[in-house]
Amino acid sequence: MEENRRRRSAQKSPRTERSERASARTRRRKPKKDYKFVKYKIYAFSVCLMLLAVVALIIPLRPKESSVEKRTLTKFPAFSVESFLNGEFLNGVSTWYADTFPFREALLTGNTKMRMAYGIRSSQIHGSIQTADDVPAKRIDLKDIILPISKEPMDKLMNDIRSAVATQEAANAANGGVKRRKITQVPEQVGTVYVAGDTGFSLYGFTQEAANQYIDAVSALANKVDSNVKVYDIVVPTSTGIYLDEKLQKDLGCSDQKESIQYIYDNMDDKVVTIDAFSALKSHSDEYLYFRTDHHWTALGAYYTYSQLMREKGKTPTSLADYETKVFDGFIGSLYSSSNQAPSLAENPDTVTAYIPLATNEMSFTDRDGVTMDYDIIHDVSDWEAGSKYNCFIGGDQPISEIKNPKLSDGSSCVVIKESFGNAFVPFLVDHYETVYVVDYRYYPEGLTALIRDKGIQDVIFLNNIAAATTSSLVSHIEEIVNY
Incomplete structure (x- = not known):
């Protein structure tokens, strides 16, 4: 049977062999990409990035407070040689740039709406679930x-503590009033x-x-x-x-x-x-x-x-x-x-x-x-x-x-x-x-x-x-x- 196959192969004309070889090359050849279209996509994307970068640098457009989050947004960091060398200044600039990006809240809202389009979801979790402590029946003290x-x-x-507190308060009053503890935004x-x-x-x-x-x-x-x-x-x-x-x-x-x-x-x-x-x-x-x-x-x-x-x-x-x-x-x-x-x-x-x-x-x-x-x-x-x-x-x-x-x-x-x-x-x-x-x-x-x-x-x-x-x-x- 193998001998018959070799005999038929040997009987093929040169023209037939050339045709078969050309057909094989055609099958191996990949479709030619439209590189011009890809190039235009890269140009368009780059232009969009440049426009966003320019808009982001327009200081008057940058918000200072977030009404949605009820907080003051990050301020531009103060420059010093030390903060520049240890990286704090550039990190601060990066945080300021992201936190005060123009139309930030509108972009966040748009992002959430786009994610909602992935499918119908009646419930969602935002943030990571932390492992809580078990609630003990009784505190061991x-x-x-x-x-x-x-x-x-x-x-x-306890009486000694109360007496010491009263003495300290009297001393504070005698020195011109009670000191005030340092308060930070909470x-x-x-x-x-x-x-x-x-x-x-x-x-x-x-x-x-x-x-x-x-x-x-x-x-x-x-x-x-x-x-x-x-x-x-x-x-x-x-x-x-x-x-x-x-x-x-x-x-x-x-x-x-x-x-x-x-x-x-x-x-x-x-x-x-x-x-x-x-x-x-x-x-x-x-x-x-x-x-x-x-x-x-x-x-x-x-x-x-x-x-x-x-x-x-x-x-x-x-x-x-x-x-x-x-x-x-x-x-x-x-x-x-x-x-x-x-x-x-x-x-x-x-x-x-x-x-x-x-x-x-x-x-x-x-x-x-x-x-x-x-x-x-x-x-x-x-x-x-x-x-x-x-x-x-x-x-x-x-x-x-x-x-x-x-x-x-x-x-x-x-x-x-x-x-x-x-x-x-x-x-x-x-x-x-x-x-x-x-x-x-x-x-x-x-x-x-x-x-x-x-x-x-x-x-x-x-x-x-x-x-x-x-x-x-x-x-x-x-x-x-x-x-x-």
Whole structure:
């Protein structure tokens, strides 16, 4: 058979062989590229890059602040030979160039919309999910293993500490006043954002070390103040803990907020009165307690927690129907900016409803520059930009504020020690005290003990959302003003 094949091959004419060889070369030859078209694409791309570079160098087009992210953008770095040689200057220029790129927010929004076109997605996660600590049943502390016989020496030690604090405060006053601690800008922390439909959620992870830090700071203040001063602690769950079911929270890597709050309360000093905000909010979980585009709670959520505090104090909370209200539409908050400006959030803005106290709508605050000014407890922000409307409450985050109730003269007073969740809560207290003081621990430059003593404050109310209460960088500010 092989011999027959060779015989047929040998019988082929030269013309046939040439034809077969030409056909084989044709099959091996690759299609010729249109290099002219490729060249034009390269030219067009290069021109676009050059145009963008030129636009980016037009200084007047570069934004200085981000209304969406609520922050001041990076400034051009100061030049020095040392910073140039060690690379800090060029790194700073690179950061400035990217952070202040013209039309940056519009480009980010466009990028998010383009990604949405990849397919229909009803939920998304923006950011990485961090591994949280397990919530232990009980904190193991040296106090748990110290023999009861040590109680008396410990009490003596606490008295010595209080005496030393009083002596130092007197010395500071004699030297021309109390020193002021250094204050730095503290941005709102949102973290990883889960977007489901038109609602954003900030995912929460428990950190035991920070929780212990918070417990110790609040307990320390309770042991520093006089026995007639009542210290309350309110740890508020975020929307994730109230609105999302437990299985979904677990699948998303979230810690159980109820367990986290209970851990803090179980380990707090007995002198601290804890308020169960979780149960108060969970029982109304079908209501508008939290914003969809922002990590804060609404005034309605704050009202239910205020009512829980009043019941603990044996007082009757004011009915919601008795308040005059103000409504501000078009609020788009922090979850929008932290989700790469998810279109589903921007297309469904929130409504901010505020309740004006019955006694007064007047207050004063001292800002971070030390300037004191009069303001409204509930301020009209109808014309403010979309991301700032939560600031209708008590002038936003100020170092210290004071509210005088003209309808009371019984000497009653309280101080609320808070982060921004406290802003919507404070207005409800106004009708129950002659004076309400508000301290934002991130910006207050002095010590709490002296303030409580000098103002004759009777109730001290710590109010923090669970994420703030278990974030060490924030709790350290509470420690500073407690131990000042």
